[in-house]
Amino acid sequence: MSETERYPELGQVVQILQGREAGQFAIVIEKLDSRFVLLADGDKRKYDRPKKKNVHHISATNFISPEVQKSLLETGRVTNGKLRYAINKFANEILADLKKGDQLDGERRCN
Known part of the structure; x- marks a missing residue:
């Protein structure tokens, strides 16, 4: 595996590339084996109803939620509120970066 395709970590935000939920973000809550994770x-x-996804159908971001990761490692569970909070925190950081003029600056203008 190359550096960009490394196996996602617990608590890591990933973007779904394939399937009905393509384009959406989710968090890795369990590693099943070398090919599948639960999101x-x-x-x-x-x-309590996670999505099983092939690791080749997701794109890992470099954002790992310490709160989610700690909760999963200590108790084996995480609250839905914590998952929503982590994704919102990630989205706010991405939007803040984009406002600074990062890569999508020219691509989003359709008018």
């Missing part, structure tokens, strides 16, 4: 976002995809 949840705390909203449409709750902790």
Whole structure:
């Protein structure tokens, strides 16, 4: 595996590339084996009904939520509220970066 395709960590925010939820963000809540992880976002995809995804169908971001990771490692569970909070925190950081003029500056203008 290359550096960009490294295996996602617990608590890491990933973008779904394939399937019905393509383009959405979720958090890795469990590693099943070398090919599959379980994802949840705390909203449409709750902790108790996670989505099983092939690691080749997701793109890992470099954002790992310390709160989610700590909760999963200590108790083996995480609240849906914590998942939603982590994704919102990630989204706010990405939007803040984009406002600074990062890569999507010219691509988003359709008018």
